[in-house]
Amino acid sequence: xxxxxxxxxRDYLVDVDPDSPLLWAIRDxxxxxxxxxGCGIAECGACTVLVDGRxxxxxxxxxxxxxxxxxxxxxxLAKDGTLHRIQQAWIDHQVPQCGYCQSGMIMxxxxxxxxxxxxxxxxIDAELTNICRCGTFARVRRAIRAMAHGERSxxx
Amino acid sequence: xxxxxxxxFIGAGSVVGGGFVLGVAGLALAPNRLRVVAEGGAGAxxxxxxxxxxxxxxxxxxxPHCEMGQGSQTALAMMAAEEMDADWAMVRVKEAPALSAYxxxxxxxxxxxxxxPASAVRGFDYGTYYIARWVGLQxxxxxxxxxxxGVHGMTLAGAAAREMLVAAAAQHFSANxxxxxxxxxxxxxxxxxxxxxFGELATAAAKMPVPSRPRLKAPDSYAIRRTxxxxxxxxxxxxxxxxxxxxxxxxxxxxAAVEIAPVYGGKLVSVDSAAAEAMPGVKxxxxxTEAVAVVADSYWHARTALIALKPVFDxxxxxxxxxxxxxxxFDASLGPAPEMPASAATVVKAxxxxxxxxxxxxxxxxxxxxxxxxxxxxxxxxxxxxxxRGIAAKxxxxxxxxxxxxxxxxxxxxxxxxPDSIDYIDMCARIAKVMxxxxxxxxxxxxxxxxxxxxxxxxxxxxxxxxxxxGSAIAVKSRYAGGGDGESTFTPYAIGDKSATSSDVSHPIRxxxxxxxxxxxxxxFKESFVDEMAHAAKKDPYxxxxxxxxxQPRFRAVLDRAAAMAxxxxxxxxxxxxxxxxxxxxGSIVAEVAHVAVSPDGRLRVRAVSAAVDCGDVVNPDSAxxxxxxxxxxxxxxxxxxxxxxAGGRVVxxxxxxxxxxxxxxxxxxxxxxxxxxxxxxxxxxxxxxxIAAAVANAIFAxxxxxxxxxxxxxxxxxxxxxxx
Numbered sequence: 051x052x053x054x055x056x057x058x059x060r061d062y063l064v065d066v067d068p069d070s071p072l073l074w075a076i077r078d079x080x081x082x083x084x085x086x087x088g089c090g091i092a093e094c095g096a097c098t099v100l101v102d103g104r105x106x107x108x109x110x111x112x113x114x115x116x117x118x119x120x121x122x123x124x125x126x127l128a129k130d131g132t133l134h135r136i137q138q139a140w141i142d143h144q145v146p147q148c149g150y151c152q153s154g155m156i157m158x159x160x161x162x163x164x165x166x167x168x169x170x171x172x173x174i175d176a177e178l179t180n181i182c183r184c185g186t187f188a189r190v191r192r193a194i195r196a197m198a199h200g201e202r203s204x205x206x
Numbered sequence: 207x208x209x210x211x212x213x214x215f216i217g218a219g220s221v222v223g224g225g226f227v228l229g230v231a232g233l234a235l236a237p238n239r240l241r242v243v244a245e246g247g248a249g250a251x252x253x254x255x256x257x258x259x260x261x262x263x264x265x266x267x268x269x270p271h272c273e274m275g276q277g278s279q280t281a282l283a284m285m286a287a288e289e290m291d292a293d294w295a296m297v298r299v300k301e302a303p304a305l306s307a308y309x310x311x312x313x314x315x316x317x318x319x320x321x322x323p324a325s326a327v328r329g330f331d332y333g334t335y336y337i338a339r340w341v342g343l344q345x346x347x348x349x350x351x352x353x354x355x356g357v358h359g360m361t362l363a364g365a366a367a368r369e370m371l372v373a374a375a376a377q378h379f380s381a382n383x384x385x386x387x388x389x390x391x392x393x394x395x396x397x398x399x400x401x402x403x404f405g406e407l408a409t410a411a412a413k414m415p416v417p418s419r420p421r422l423k424a425p426d427s428y429a430i431r432r433t434x435x436x437x438x439x440x441x442x443x444x445x446x447x448x449x450x451x452x453x454x455x456x457x458x459x460x461x462a463a464v465e466i467a468p469v470y471g472g473k474l475v476s477v478d479s480a481a482a483e484a485m486p487g488v489k490x491x492x493x494x495t496e497a498v499a500v501v502a503d504s505y506w507h508a509r510t511a512l513i514a515l516k517p518v519f520d521x522x523x524x525x526x527x528x529x530x531x532x533x534x535x536f537d538a539s540l541g542p543a544p545e546m547p548a549s550a551a552t553v554v555k556a557x558x559x560x561x562x563x564x565x566x567x568x569x570x571x572x573x574x575x576x577x578x579x580x581x582x583x584x585x586x587x588x589x590x591x592x593x594x595r596g597i598a599a600k601x602x603x604x605x606x607x608x609x610x611x612x613x614x615x616x617x618x619x620x621x622x623x624x625p626d627s628i629d630y631i632d633m634c635a636r637i638a639k640v641m642x643x644x645x646x647x648x649x650x651x652x653x654x655x656x657x658x659x660x661x662x663x664x665x666x667x668x669x670x671x672x673x674x675x676x677g678s679a680i681a682v683k684s685r686y687a688g689g690g691d692g693e694s695t696f697t698p699y700a701i702g703d704k705s706a707t708s709s710d711v712s713h714p715i716r717x718x719x720x721x722x723x724x725x726x727x728x729x730x731f732k733e734s735f736v737d738e739m740a741h742a743a744k745k746d747p748y749x750x751x752x753x754x755x756x757x758q759p760r761f762r763a764v765l766d767r768a769a770a771m772a773x774x775x776x777x778x779x780x781x782x783x784x785x786x787x788x789x790x791x792x793g794s795i796v797a798e799v800a801h802v803a804v805s806p807d808g809r810l811r812v813r814a815v816s817a818a819v820d821c822g823d824v825v826n827p828d829s830a831x832x833x834x835x836x837x838x839x840x841x842x843x844x845x846x847x848x849x850x851x852x853a854g855g856r857v858v859x860x861x862x863x864x865x866x867x868x869x870x871x872x873x874x875x876x877x878x879x880x881x882x883x884x885x886x887x888x889x890x891x892x893x894x895x896x897x898i899a900a901a902v903a904n905a906i907f908a909x910x911x912x913x914x915x916x917x918x919x920x921x922x923x924x925x926x927x928x929x930x931x
Binding site for chain 1: 437455649837
């Protein structure tokens with residue numbers, strides 16, 4: 051059954067089971083591989099994308115529920131060749147190590163900052179439950195704090 | 207295996223100085239530079255194996271190490287660029303191809319001369335020793351990239367390239383080399399004011415003789431090293447463009463999902479494939495000896511059909527094996543606690559246990575292969591591309607040269623993708639052979655990944671220690687089961703009667719190197735026990751250690767720094783405490799102080815960690831700090847919540863819901879300081895892991911009086927009612 055998905059402002063006609071996870075439609079069918087597979091049970095957040103601006107874990111989000119929504123993946127974050135401020139902060143603070151979880155981490159931070167433009171540490175803790183095996187958490191927090199306070203790091 | 211080509215630095219017994227390098231160095235044993243000329247493309251000037259300068263003035267450094275987030279590709283490029291006096295903005299890095307030309311065997315030989323030490327003694331670099339077992343390969347492991355390839359290879363390659371460029375410029379300007387200076391990728395002749403860029407000189411430079419003893423820069427003139435440089439791999443990791451093994455695409459690509467015998471060594475007995483074969487997109491059910499695979503047109507189709515298969519496996523006769531049976535065997539093998547001298551005024555005894563652990567890289571094991579007649583191609587991410595190529599070749603019965611191997615980015619390594627642990631390439635190759643000539647991408651589910659790891663060995667240690675009447679330590683002896691060696695059991699403390707002996711207990715659980723190899727277990731054991739001795743002596747644990755380090759100034763300086771960073775003597779509220787631990791591995795010394803708070807109902811919070819690191823000369827300081835932070839977080843997951851248990855011969859945990867790791871809310875504030883040092887760089891990917899478990903356990907004791915002797919700490923009741931009176 052064909053479903054129309056709007057990803058990063060573009061419509062894609064995908065012929066997949068509406069109950070199948072959005073993640074695999076994005077990766078395998080549409081071919082945007084920046085969104086990662088980590089666990090398949092919505093535990094780790096590597097697959098996080100925005101659906102109508104809200105962060106969702108796409109590995110358990112049915113394709114059918116994404117119809118008629120605006121989906122944003124990591125590839126759609128930069129505008130006209132300019133990095134999104136979160137992406138820039140991630141470079142300024144040298145956040146990624148292996149980087150595999152960071153697409154999802156960045157999208158989760160997008161969702162967080164939409165809900166809480168100036169998040170407290172408790173809000174960051176509560177909202178950002180993504181797993182990073184390399185342990186970049188200290189820099190994730192530092193980058194978010196800097197954004198919340200409009201700072202740039204010395205790398206900037 | 208590539209032939210050693212000694213044309214460049216041969217006979218230069220003192221190139222790197224010191225007899226231990228056997229007079230060989232990077233370029234001496236790197237392959238003939240002509241072999242890789244094609245790499246640079248038309249017009250490229252191939253200065254030597256690892257450096258290419260193109261007419262557009264770009265310097266490309268070919269790095270024989272994978273990038274898995276450790277930052278060593280950038281650090282290695284910095285080391286080469288520094289010696290060249292290159293313009294850092296014009297430097298690129300590229301991973302060397304999986305060709306024997308880039309094997310790092312020379313490196314291992316350089317370190318240990320091809321011989322393996324007969325006895326397990328401290329002072330020997332076990333990280334390199336483990337690599338030595340993989341001689342002829344292209345390993346990234348043992349925290350070896352910077353201290354090995356960098357020190358013995360990249361600096362010399364850069365210096366040689368610089369001299370060749372200068373020689374070319376001298377010819378071009380009809381000047382003496384001594385009249386030329388090099389600055390940001392340009393060679394200048396001050397007398398005439400003429401200058402030429404590296405790019406302009408490249409082709410001529412490549413024809414210059416390779417200098418046999420290139421002169422290295424004095425560290426105080428470093429312009430690139432020792433200054434934080436953004437990692438070259440990071441931009442592609444924030445916009446989704448980085449290509450990991452799991453992202454590989456090629457036309458006609460099929461997907462495979464697999465289920466493997468849950469008990470290691472088990473075989474596939476039967477599978478009812480009728481239902482699965484009729485499911486959408488399914489191409490074929492592939493029966494392997496130890497597993498079954500569904501190959502389909504997409505991963506989701508393959509995975510859905512796999513669930514319908516309900517395969518039956520045997521248990522290889524290991525159905526009775528459990529964590530309890532393994533620890534019971536450890537316990538029995540250790541016998542009574544070691545004997546203590548009769549002169550002891552106080553004897554301290556303790557047993558410690560740590561569980562199996564999975565690596566749980568965020569990218570699960572995956573691989574793509576295509577077999578076409580007597581040729582094959584493989585795309586995956588490993589810590590040893592050459593061995594990966596060999597494994598695929600063997601699985602397919604092909605000569606290695608018939609297999610083209612492309613190493614893509616690794617979504618985490620931590621030892622899981624080392625040469626003895628990359629079984630998934632063999633599995634993928636066998637599936638692809640059945641599906642030939644279609645390319646097949648095999649992706650393990652998280653469940654398969656966690657249940658079929660090469661686990662960090664579970665281990666147990668039995669300690670006894672003795673104090674004299676003054677509370678001075680006079681003996682520490684231990685026996686351990688589950689693996690160890692001279693480096694991991696070494697302590698720097700001046701205690702007269704020290705020993706650690708191994709007891710071999712076999713079990714069928716598959717094990718392998720896990721970030722810091724044997725040091726995560728023994729770091730916890732030995733630094734917990736010295737803390738117990740300090741408390742038995744009624745001495746401050748920091749000062750107790752310090753007093754035993756009179757003859758070890760380097761260790762003492764690291765310990766002092768960590769204590770100062772943590773403001774060790776400042777008072778803390780009730781049920782808060784600090785713990786300290788000090789370890790050395792892979793050529794670096796690390797002390798960590800953990801500050802914990804334990805609520806009355808037993809909830810533990812690690813508030814802060816202060817880490818002092820002596821890893822010699824630091825190449826890229828911010829990237830180095832990131833490795834320290836990451837190592838501490840990795841070790842914290844193991845200390846607090848990490849646990850693989852065995853029941854019925856198989857791994858119990860299945861996914862991140864039951865194989866836990868810390869998250870942002872659990873992450874402490876971490877401060878890292880490096881001891882300023884002119885020493886050659888030590889390793890850094892691993893050395894910050896080992897101290898943290900003991901530092902936290904020691905802090906819990908300081909806060910509550912409860913001594914943690916078994917990991918993970920989550921299994922221990924830390925509530926007030928458990929506290930000793």
